[in-house]
Amino acid sequence: MSEHAGQHRDEVVKETPYRGRFAPSPTGDLHFGSLVAALGSWLRARAMGGAWLVRIEDLDPPREVVGAAERQLATLAAFGLLSDEPLVRQSERHAHYEAALQRLIDDGLAFPCACSRKQLEASGGLHLAPCAAPAAGTPHAWRARVPDIDIAFDDPVVGHYTQSLRREVGDFVLKRNDGLYAYQLAVVVDDAAQGITEIVRGADLLDSTPRQIWLQAALGLPTPRYLHLPLVLDEHGRKLGKSLTSLPVDAQDPLPALRAALRFLGQHDHPDCSSVTALLQRATTHFDVTAIPASIPSRIGEGSD
Numbered sequence: 001m002s003e004h005a006g007q008h009r010d011e012v013v014k015e016t017p018y019r020g021r022f023a024p025s026p027t028g029d030l031h032f033g034s035l036v037a038a039l040g041s042w043l044r045a046r047a048m049g050g051a052w053l054v055r056i057e058d059l060d061p062p063r064e065v066v067g068a069a070e071r072q073l074a075t076l077a078a079f080g081l082l083s084d085e086p087l088v089r090q091s092e093r094h095a096h097y098e099a100a101l102q103r104l105i106d107d108g109l110a111f112p113c114a115c116s117r118k119q120l121e122a123s124g125g126l127h128l129a130p131c132a133a134p135a136a137g138t139p140h141a142w143r144a145r146v147p148d149i150d151i152a153f154d155d156p157v158v159g160h161y162t163q164s165l166r167r168e169v170g171d172f173v174l175k176r177n178d179g180l181y182a183y184q185l186a187v188v189v190d191d192a193a194q195g196i197t198e199i200v201r202g203a204d205l206l207d208s209t210p211r212q213i214w215l216q217a218a219l220g221l222p223t224p225r226y227l228h229l230p231l232v233l234d235e236h237g238r239k240l241g242k243s244l245t246s247l248p249v250d251a252q253d254p255l256p257a258l259r260a261a262l263r264f265l266g267q268h269d270h271p272d273c274s275s276v277t278a279l280l281q282r283a284t285t286h287f288d289v290t291a292i293p294a295s296i297p298s299r300i301g302e303g304s305d
């Protein structure tokens with residue numbers, strides 16, 4: 001074997017296999033916007049010959065709906081979207097979040113804060129200035145001590161994205177004063193633990209990504225690639241999942257919603273495929289990431305406001 005061929009083989013071996021994920025919060029039934037995110041991440045993973053994992057982001061019990069996680073998983077299954085590995089539930093991973101928080105505290109990158117929402121009003125809700133240490137026994141949050149840096153990344157759909165972490169985000173919460181871990185901390189810990197190589201999700205999380213990239217560096221974790229899908233908005237321009245008009249997708253009749261989700265992602269909807277399996281297979285073969293519309297939120301429906 002020539003030296004060149006040997007080097008090539010080594011490069012192939014070293015290349016990390018693609019691992020993607022879908023991480024719903026169990027706050028209700030799976031709606032069309034979630035289906036788009038699930039399908040987009042699944043198609044990208046399959047088109048890259050990789051694995052697709054599902055993680056239940058049940059970090060916030062007061063917002064969760066009993067039985068919603070199971071119903072979401074059953075709906076995903078009806079759409080042919082099955083996790084390749086056992087489910088991960090954030091509610092079972094608090095020790096990992098605590099360890100990450102402790103590391104940030106030890107490194108001087110997290111601090112206790114008892115500032116009220118009202119106190120932060122003057123700075124637009126952002127925590128920008130140092131504050132007094134809370135008195136012993138006072139309930140307090142833990143915040144990240146955010147440096148004055150720009151964080152940038154390149155997204156295959158959105159393009160180049162830059163955020164000034166200090167000016168646009170400020171010292172963000174890692175653990176709330178009610179003891180709940182913040183999404184930003186948990187998601188970074190879990191994406192690393194699951195070896196996720198690319199995160200495909202809705203553009204509503206675009207402005208969270210720089211925070212997460214900074215946290216990854218602070219915790220010595222690898223940074224995955226990021227791809228943000230266009231958001232599905234209702235006729236009032238609100239994110240579908242958060243609006244009153246968002247309807248759950250029909251798990252009894254998955255093909256129409258699956259085709260609508262494909263069209264929303266700029267893909268062909270293959271009307272000749274008569275089963276979920278056939279449609280997903282064909283959509284994987286023809287998946288074109290460059291056809292996904294850029295994340296300028298597009299609307300469904302005709303409303304204007």
Ligand SMILES: [Zn+2]
Binds near residue numbers: 112132
């Ligand atoms: Zn404070």
